[in-house]
Amino acid sequence: MSDITMTGLTKRFDDVTAVDNIDLETHDGEFLALVGPSGCGKSTTLRMIAGLESITSGELKIGGQVVNDLEPKARNVAMVFQNYALYPHMTGSQNMKFGMKSVSDYTDEEIDQRVQDAADILDIPDLLDRKPAELSGGERQRVAIGRAIVREPDVFLLDEPLSNLDAKLRVQMRAELLQIHREIDATTLYVTHDQTEAMTLGDRVAVLNDGHIEQVDPPQALYDYPSTRFVAEFIGSPAMNTLPVSLQWEGHAVDAVHDSFELSLPRAETFDARPDSGIFGARPEDISLVRNVEEATQTFEAEVTVTEPLGESLLLHCSVGDDELRVKAEARSTIEVGDVVELTVDEDRFHVFDSAGEAIYHSSPRQASDEDRVNPPEL
Known part of the structure; x- marks a missing residue:
């Protein structure tokens, strides 16, 4: 051994x-x-x-x-x-x-x-x-x-x-x-x-x-x-987007509210408590242009400030209020700096962290089989 x-x-x-x-x-x-x-x-x-x-x-x-x-x-x-x-x-x-x-x-x-x-x-x-x-x-x-x-x-x-x-x-x-x-x-x-x-x-x-x-x-x-x-922002390239939000509860439902968007969080019952604020997280590849999604139920707008062609994708730096949001768009998308784009986030890939940086919510429940080795994501 x-x-x-x-x-x-x-x-x-x-x-x-x-x-x-x-x-x-x-x-x-x-x-x-x-x-x-x-x-x-x-x-x-x-x-x-x-x-x-x-x-x-x-x-x-x-x-x-x-x-x-x-x-x-x-x-x-x-x-x-x-x-x-x-x-x-x-x-x-x-x-x-x-x-x-x-x-x-x-x-x-x-x-x-x-x-x-x-x-x-x-x-x-x-x-x-x-x-x-x-x-x-x-x-x-x-x-x-x-x-x-x-x-x-x-x-x-x-x-x-x-x-x-x-x-x-x-x-x-x-x-x-x-x-x-x-x-x-x-x-x-x-x-x-x-x-x-x-x-x-x-x-x-x-x-x-x-x-x-x-x-x-x-x-x-x-x-x-x-x-x-820390793990969310260290693992993955580009890093996960993290933005401060207030959490507004109504019954068993909760919305993450930012200056520039409002998103309903699915499976809110997984929260251990009912905090009134947090840090919302979403990876760049989990944010899409609405025009490229067949059905988008929650959308918001952002202004493009920087574009980075990566070959397999186009990385957009977008302004949402006083914060920046990085979005991986399809390669060869015709988007210029200054354009206002409509975005949507994969509802199975929402994350919320508390003020101490601890994860308090993932919209997709973790499966028991995660202990098995699986292929890592493309970074």
């Missing part, structure tokens, strides 16, 4: 709390992505698991064993760093072998075979005799991953391993990382600030903010049912 359990895990640097009392449990063999802005504590969490940072308080278990005080080499974890951390005077093969003698009882022949097996998985057998200066960024990353694979660890830790690659190579390497994960079947924690990477790679995604875990869920559930305003 290679599951990881963090209970009250905390890391402080003098008067700065980098990781603040987090509880998180991985499943054996899971690919868990940790995502969040710079400084949120995701890399520090990874380094505590690896044993590269001491734990201020809390408990860390790997495979059911408490490892708080174990040396890194005794934890049977392997880490891939953002900067590759390859020795420039060593060949690819030598880099992959480095340290194997100190953490295992393998013979030279066994280590050589492991290196060859890892090279075959990564499709780099022709690169083993080259030094890092003779390799491209993608090839160096493969060697760094190979160095982790040869150890056959219980846990793989990857700290933003693709951030130094160009956009096209990052897409290619994402697919290869998933294939490698399936072949080695080890628990993997992957740290990134790129929410697209997190959504496409993770069986589940943990969103961190300011040392706290905001939400842990499969990608689609995270996208469809954000538990906080």
Whole structure:
């Protein structure tokens, strides 16, 4: 078993709390992505698991064993760093072998075979005799991953391993990382600030903010049912629209009222209380031009202030009172700055957050099957 359990895990640097009392449990063999802005504590969490940072308080278990005080080499974890951390005077093969003698009882022949097996998985057998200066960024990353694979660890830790690659190579390497994960079947924690990477790679995604875990869920559930305003605005590109509204109740019905629109919220009985205000949320792709919808029951107008052609769609920045609303319209729509457009919102995709940023309403009930991995949305 290679599951990881963090209970009250905390890391402080003098008067700065980098990781603040987090509880998180991985499943054996899971690919868990940790995502969040710079400084949120995701890399520090990874380094505590690896044993590269001491734990201020809390408990860390790997495979059911408490490892708080174990040396890194005794934890049977392997880490891939953002900067590759390859020795420039060593060949690819030598880099992959480095340290194997100190953490295992393998013979030279066994280590050589492991290196060859890892090279075959990564499709780099022709690169083993080259030094890092003779390799491209993608090839160096493969060697760094190979160095982790040869150890056959219980846990793989990857700290933003693709951030130094160009956009096209990052897409290619994402697919290869998933294939490698399936072949080695080890628990993997992957740290990134790129929410697209997190959504496409993770069986589940943990969103961190300011040392706290905001939400842990499969990608689609995270996208469809954000538990906080932070998650709603961080996950998805463009981000979810969030606008202040008053909530006007009449019996069991409630309307979200903004300076420029009024929308009836379906299934109002799902509210736990009857607040009189909130933050209304709707993703840009869930807002449509009325002229492109067969039947729109709730509509309002907005003035276009900016247009951004994205190829597959046209992103409109619209003015609604003092707020801005982003709308994904159909590609090649003939809309200009200054046009007043009539809009409608998908009633199954309404969200409301309270003043503290906690989700208090989703118009579409969350299904029990959300724990199953599903295909992430196109971002």
